[in-house]
Amino acid sequence: MSVLLPLFVALPMLMAGALIAVRPSVKVASVALLGMLAVDLVAAGILLIRTSQGAVFGHRVGGWSATLSIPFVADAFSALMLTLTVAMTLAVSVFAISTRAAEDPFFAALVLLVTAGVNGAVLTGDLFNLFVFIEIMLVPSYGLLVLARRGQGQRMQVTSSRIYVTVNLLTSSIFLIGIALTYAGLGSVNLAHLAGRGTDNPTGLLGCLILLFALCVKAAVVPMHGWLGRTYPFMSPTVSALFASLHTKVAVYAVFRLLTLFFGEGRWLWLGTTIFCISMAIGVLAALGQTDARAVLSFHMVSQIGYTLLGVALMTVAGIAAGVFYLVHNVIAKGSLFLSVGAVERRYGRHPIGEVRGLLTREPLAAVTFLAAAVGFAGLPPFSGFVAKLALITAAFSAQQWAAGIAALGVSLFTLMSMLKIWGGMFLGEPNPPSGEHEGPRIRTREIAPALVLAAVSLGLGLYAQPLLSLGEVIAHGLLDPSAYVEAVLR
Numbered sequence: 442m443s444v445l446l447p448l449f450v451a452l453p454m455l456m457a458g459a460l461i462a463v464r465p466s467v468k469v470a471s472v473a474l475l476g477m478l479a480v481d482l483v484a485a486g487i488l489l490i491r492t493s494q495g496a497v498f499g500h501r502v503g504g505w506s507a508t509l510s511i512p513f514v515a516d517a518f519s520a521l522m523l524t525l526t527v528a529m530t531l532a533v534s535v536f537a538i539s540t541r542a543a544e545d546p547f548f549a550a551l552v553l554l555v556t557a558g559v560n561g562a563v564l565t566g567d568l569f570n571l572f573v574f575i576e577i578m579l580v581p582s583y584g585l586l587v588l589a590r591r592g593q594g595q596r597m598q599v600t601s602s603r604i605y606v607t608v609n610l611l612t613s614s615i616f617l618i619g620i621a622l623t624y625a626g627l628g629s630v631n632l633a634h635l636a637g638r639g640t641d642n643p644t645g646l647l648g649c650l651i652l653l654f655a656l657c658v659k660a661a662v663v664p665m666h667g668w669l670g671r672t673y674p675f676m677s678p679t680v681s682a683l684f685a686s687l688h689t690k691v692a693v694y695a696v697f698r699l700l701t702l703f704f705g706e707g708r709w710l711w712l713g714t715t716i717f718c719i720s721m722a723i724g725v726l727a728a729l730g731q732t733d734a735r736a737v738l739s740f741h742m743v744s745q746i747g748y749t750l751l752g753v754a755l756m757t758v759a760g761i762a763a764g765v766f767y768l769v770h771n772v773i774a775k776g777s778l779f780l781s782v783g784a785v786e787r788r789y790g791r792h793p794i795g796e797v798r799g800l801l802t803r804e805p806l807a808a809v810t811f812l813a814a815a816v817g818f819a820g821l822p823p824f825s826g827f828v829a830k831l832a833l834i835t836a837a838f839s840a841q842q843w844a845a846g847i848a849a850l851g852v853s854l855f856t857l858m859s860m861l862k863i864w865g866g867m868f869l870g871e872p873n874p875p876s877g878e879h880e881g882p883r884i885r886t887r888e889i890a891p892a893l894v895l896a897a898v899s900l901g902l903g904l905y906a907q908p909l910l911s912l913g914e915v916i917a918h919g920l921l922d923p924s925a926y927v928e929a930v931l932r
Contacts (some may be wrong), residue, residue: 443500444514447521449484449560450574453477457553471538474549478531481556486528489520494916499566499929505698508913512566512631512930518765518916522563522694523912524768527774529686530556532891533679540787541551541889542679545588552895554581555687562691566930568620568630568652570877571695572613575659579609585680601675604789608668609659616655620647624826632702633930636923639703649703656699657691664751665722666743670727673739678783681735685742686776697753701920710842713754718848720747725855732793734782734863736774739899741859742816744852751849752833755840762913763832767832770825770902777814781807785867792864800873807889807926808868813896815860817903820853825902832910840905858896 456477460470481519492498492515501510513525534552558578560840566569586602624630626645639649654665661669669689670844686870700713724744731737749771752764789797801808817824830853837846902909919926 443498443515444499445484445602446498446515446564447502449481449512449564451556453481453557453560457550457557460550460553461547465774467544467546469628470546470549471534471543471717474543475531475535475538477553478534480522480565482527482531485520486513489517489524489864492517492520493912493915495919495925497919497925497929499531499847499932500824502556502651502802505910511570512633512902513564514632514929515564516564516916516919516926516929517912518694518697518717518919519563521769521912521916522690523560523764525772526559526687527556528565529772530559530683531670532611532776532780532895533683533686534851536783536888536891537679537683539885539890540784541678542729542787547584548588549586551581551588552683555683559691563694565813566632566926568623568632568635572620575616575691576613578688579613582684582688584745586676591623602674604668605672608672611659612617612655612830615650615658618920619651620654622651629819631930632698633927636702636927640752649699651785652699653696653703656692656695660689660696660750661743662716662746663723663743666720666724669742670736670740673734673742674731674733675746678735678779678786680750682779682783685739690743690744690768690772693749696750697764697920700753701756702923710754710756714751714837714842714845715753717747717751718845720744721751721848722747723761725852725859726731728859729855729862731793733791734794735779735791735868737859737863738778738782740858742775744856746774748833748849749853752836755836755845756921757836757840758914758917758921759832759836759839760911761917763829763836764827765916766906766909766912767829767833770829770899773871773895773902774818774899775822777899778811778818778890780895781811781814781889781893784884784892785811787888788884794866795906797867797869799868801868804870804884806893807884807887810889810893810896811868812864813894814899817896817899819857819860823900823903825899825906828903828910843846852892 464863498514499514501512555578558574561574562571565574583606622632622644625640626648627635640646658665721744724740726735728740747763749768752760817826820826820830832847834846
């Protein structure tokens, strides 16, 4: 199993290269994309099963020493992230093909390159290679921004793309500086050598803090969140759904990994809980003030990332397990919301909330899909959001972080209000298409199917939450005691 880990990066890259070299028809490229993602998902699922009891697999490319090689390491956390991100990429790709957003011949190749970067980022056991794989993920993302076609708002699209590229390039430079300082202070960038050494000397500590700062910028943690609200709402529905499922979540994964690796203690508990609670509150308040459905969902990403990272800030088994569960729930529910709103936008155009009304009558399947995802996202039973928030609030109270638990509960109420704002403005009332809008064909079932499947998964996780909660505990033990991970890296 260990020697196969590099294939998670190599195979999508090779397939992308083949598609670029051969330039097949869009149909063939789409089949190749879906086939590669399906194989990737099956392999990730097998890896998740093999690691679900705490096993860790490691492989050094070329058999070089730990200081020179490219280490690939798979534990339960990285296997879960691998499965989750590939599944979401597959769902978004199906949506793109169904809505004809994948008509460009380079679309499939760029998505596969993004997949290769994401896979490498969650499997690497080295800081510098984490930087490399994040860049491999980002470069084709810039290409996807260029390929995105919109019928309106071209100026804002260009502006948002510039902001996105500028922020990520600047943050990558900061991340590289953090790597350099970490190496200067601690003498290594291999994660096995850095375990528990985040405070060994001032230079190393500064490097570790800069790394975490850069990752928090990429994850859109308050107060480094402003770029997200200026970029995601103005991307195409396909690109915004893909980026929301992958980019910020890779950064969140890295924060989980590095924070517990560098500072595996509760000394920084107060700082983390404060920052992430502020993120929860500011994100949801900003969402309430938006007049566009995708803008509401984009600012909610800031709030939900605060929820997720609150789990790791608690530095307890219950807290980290709840954070992992919340991460999975958030990716699935938010993906469903982005895709359902995207399907509506593809059919009716992009308009402020309330300008297109009555879609419950006209598009009942899309309405039911959005409502299911929204209810779960707000944390109401029986969906995954209820279990995730209950577990997180319980963990906060158990750690005697009463303010954090109360904040999480209060923010949930505002989340529900913002979801009701979209539901009431878009789906309720008498049908009211914009001026000049004709009835035309309705949203096709295949266009809303990916969002519907994700909403069903959210319901399934809510009704049958124990396996994921148990897996979260395994992950938490592995993060708090990284000895098995360290051994696998050095093996």
